[in-house]
Amino acid sequence: MKRTRISHGLAIHGGVGILSRSDMTPELEADYRAALAESLVAGRRALDTGGSALDAVVAAVRVMEDAPIFNAGLGSNFDERGVVTMDASIMHGPTLDAGAVAGVTNVRSPVELARLVMERSEHLMLIGEGAEAFARAQGIPVTDNTFFHTERRREELRRAKERSRGRPTVQGDGAPAGFSQASGPRPATGREIGGADDPADRAGTVGAVALDASGRLAAATSTGGMANKTWGRVGDSPIIGAGTYASSHCAVSCTGWGEYFIRNAVAYDVHARMTHAGVDLTEAVRAVLYDVLEAQAPRSGGMCALGADGSVELGFNTPGMYRGWIGADGEPHVAIWGDE
Amino acid sequence: MKRTRISHGLAIHGGVGILSRSDMTPELEADYRAALAESLVAGRRALDTGGSALDAVVAAVRVMEDAPIFNAGLGSNFDERGVVTMDASIMHGPTLDAGAVAGVTNVRSPVELARLVMERSEHLMLIGEGAEAFARAQGIPVTDNTFFHTERRREELRRAKERSRGRPTVQGDGAPAGFSQASGPRPATGREIGGADDPADRAGTVGAVALDASGRLAAATSTGGMANKTWGRVGDSPIIGAGTYASSHCAVSCTGWGEYFIRNAVAYDVHARMTHAGVDLTEAVRAVLYDVLEAQAPRSGGMCALGADGSVELGFNTPGMYRGWIGADGEPHVAIWGDE
Numbered sequence: 021m022k023r024t025r026i027s028h029g030l031a032i033h034g035g036v037g038i039l040s041r042s043d044m045t046p047e048l049e050a051d052y053r054a055a056l057a058e059s060l061v062a063g064r065r066a067l068d069t070g071g072s073a074l075d076a077v078v079a080a081v082r083v084m085e086d087a088p089i090f091n092a093g094l095g096s097n098f099d100e101r102g103v104v105t106m107d108a109s110i111m112h113g114p115t116l117d118a119g120a121v122a123g124v125t126n127v128r129s130p131v132e133l134a135r136l137v138m139e140r141s142e143h144l145m146l147i148g149e150g151a152e153a154f155a156r157a158q159g160i161p162v163t164d165n166t167f168f169h170t171e172r173r174r175e176e177l178r179r180a181k182e183r184s185r186g187r188p189t190v191q192g193d194g195a196p197a198g199f200s201q202a203s204g205p206r207p208a209t210g211r212e213i214g215g216a217d218d219p220a221d222r223a224g225t226v227g228a229v230a231l232d233a234s235g236r237l238a239a240a241t242s243t244g245g246m247a248n249k250t251w252g253r254v255g256d257s258p259i260i261g262a263g264t265y266a267s268s269h270c271a272v273s274c275t276g277w278g279e280y281f282i283r284n285a286v287a288y289d290v291h292a293r294m295t296h297a298g299v300d301l302t303e304a305v306r307a308v309l310y311d312v313l314e315a316q317a318p319r320s321g322g323m324c325a326l327g328a329d330g331s332v333e334l335g336f337n338t339p340g341m342y343r344g345w346i347g348a349d350g351e352p353h354v355a356i357w358g359d360e
Numbered sequence: 361m362k363r364t365r366i367s368h369g370l371a372i373h374g375g376v377g378i379l380s381r382s383d384m385t386p387e388l389e390a391d392y393r394a395a396l397a398e399s400l401v402a403g404r405r406a407l408d409t410g411g412s413a414l415d416a417v418v419a420a421v422r423v424m425e426d427a428p429i430f431n432a433g434l435g436s437n438f439d440e441r442g443v444v445t446m447d448a449s450i451m452h453g454p455t456l457d458a459g460a461v462a463g464v465t466n467v468r469s470p471v472e473l474a475r476l477v478m479e480r481s482e483h484l485m486l487i488g489e490g491a492e493a494f495a496r497a498q499g500i501p502v503t504d505n506t507f508f509h510t511e512r513r514r515e516e517l518r519r520a521k522e523r524s525r526g527r528p529t530v531q532g533d534g535a536p537a538g539f540s541q542a543s544g545p546r547p548a549t550g551r552e553i554g555g556a557d558d559p560a561d562r563a564g565t566v567g568a569v570a571l572d573a574s575g576r577l578a579a580a581t582s583t584g585g586m587a588n589k590t591w592g593r594v595g596d597s598p599i600i601g602a603g604t605y606a607s608s609h610c611a612v613s614c615t616g617w618g619e620y621f622i623r624n625a626v627a628y629d630v631h632a633r634m635t636h637a638g639v640d641l642t643e644a645v646r647a648v649l650y651d652v653l654e655a656q657a658p659r660s661g662g663m664c665a666l667g668a669d670g671s672v673e674l675g676f677n678t679p680g681m682y683r684g685w686i687g688a689d690g691e692p693h694v695a696i697w698g699d700e
Contacts, residue, residue: 111623118623122594123488145593145594148592149488154590251494252490255484260599279484282485282601285625292625293636297636
């Protein structure tokens with residue numbers, strides 16, 4: 021996928037799961053490409069019908085939330101209890117307004133809820149049942165947790181639990197299974213994570229960035245989190261500055277090993293390198309992905325990013341990332357593998 | 361309070377609440393100064409007895425969590441339902457390891473739980489009941505929510521609800537009272553927040569930064585959040601990069617209007633300005649507080665910060681901040697007002 025620059029449009033990612041061609045069937049690959057194109061076209065349609073960059077990222081992310089092949093909304097990963105808990109965030113570059121939700125179990129579109137938190141609450145972030153009460157008060161669709169369940173994710177949970185079975189766990193009073201052994205501080209370089217030894221288990225997230233004809237940037241991210249994650253675990257997707265950031269300089273949505281994206285404030289760091297060090301978007305994205313993340317956690321993820329000048333970056337340190345962009349001509353461009 | 365530099369020691373804040381001398385009684389002021397000194401001495405004792413910077417920030421924050429005059433642990437603010445929900449985070453500079461919890465209702469020391477998430481889980485952030493289940497599994501003290509309740513905070517909740525009574529609210533199906541009106545996007549510059557028109561209502565947080573004799577930096581923050589906050593609201597305190605950050609360059613703990621600290625990734629931005637723009641700690645803290653925050657939201661808060669060279673910054677754009685520092689000689693220095 022060639023580097024490009026657009027006058028207005030979107031870039032999206034659908035996570036960095038399924039890392040090798042051998043694990044991918046032709047049918048599933050076709051489904052991914054079709055869903056990515058559909059997401060891009062939906063975002064572009066929002067722009068064409070007078071919508072803002074914010075409208076575009078929500079439209080694009082909603083298509084991926086509704087597609088069961090992505091780990092967000094319908095088709096989200098299960099946590100260790102077999103429950104789907106979802107996180108999302110959104111940010112509007114021109115104003116720095118932002119919204120985020122974490123740990124919601126029944127909201128049909130978490131990204132829509134994040135936008136409502138931004139626009140209709142006096143807060144930036146709501147979590148858990150409080151976020152769900154806000155969703156009901158706003159009248160957006162809520163549903164039963166089973167709505168989000170898919171057989172494929174149930175199978176992934178089963179495999180993740182199998183892989184983690186060899187590990188010691190501690191059973192506390194009233195605690196669910198799956199807590200990690202409490203034998204003392206783990207090494208700072210520890211690569212273990214949740215039940216997810218397989219990077220594919222922790223790599224699912226969807227996101228979009230958009231630049232509208234008025235030059236406004238926006239970013240949004242939505243996820244079901246890691247497969248077999250500890251009850252209550254939150255990654256970078258709902259964290260403004262980690263999984264999502266937008267300013268007048270850039271818009272960024274990340275996917276990958278959330279813990280590393282949080283501690284390096286990855287999305288904000290792209291903005292910070294542009295504004296404090298004066299580098300362009302390409303250099304900022306490369307520095308964060310390869311100099312920072314790759315050094316701490318190889319194959320840890322990627323991001324879609326847009327600059328105010330329309331430059332598009334779809335970067336990752338994994339073998340692939342579901343991704344795409346769409347510009348002024350309305351033609352969706354999608355890719356999965358690193359060599360495309 | 362003069363600018364200083366220490367070989368090892370701590371700096372702390374206890375929030376930016378009670379903004380004018382007219383609202384402060386001599387007895388309460390004496391209590392604050394005594395508790396700040398006690399916190400500093402506890403942190404220093406941790407260092408003197410072979411503890412690390414991490415041990416020191418936890419010891420210092422725990423003293424303030426246990427003191428009912430600070431908005432953290434015992435004495436936390438109530439949310440709109442009259443429930444105490446607490447958030448905390450911690451970060452270890454040398455390794456960038458971090459831990460965070462949000463929305464916990466029964467854990468005696470939220471900062472201790474954040475440390476356990478960092479050291480004994482494979483995740484960085486746990487929220488709500490999942491975080492509480494982890495606390496039980498780890499065997500740390502949990503208690504009833506009423507343990508954290510104080511008459512003073514109940515009175516503050518009553519006043520906050522009175523102040524917000526004039527505002528339109530929307531009653532959704534099953535939603536609690538207090539949601540703000542859903543009449544459309546609010547202006548980007550909107551200054552309204554929760555039930556907290558009074559900056560004092562949203563300004564309570566405690567935090568500590570430490571530098572140990574081995575040159576390691578650490579930071580920790582703990583809070584009960586805003587008075588009368590919407591159910592589920594989370595501010596910057598548990599957000600690594602917003603309320604708390606530590607690296608090999610600096611350690612930062614923030615207090616103030618959380619929404620603005622999140623969208624500007626305030627704690628990380630101090631680090632980013634030092635590493636990307638090459639400025640020193642003093643200049644980085646001043647730029648963030650005065651060029652960034654003050655421009656977006658006057659009187660929005662402050663921070664305690666330590667540089668790897670031992671430089672101490674206790675900065676705020678409010679009339680005062682409960683604060684202090686302690687260095688090699690073991691003498692605690694505390695202050696409240698801006699002219700001290």
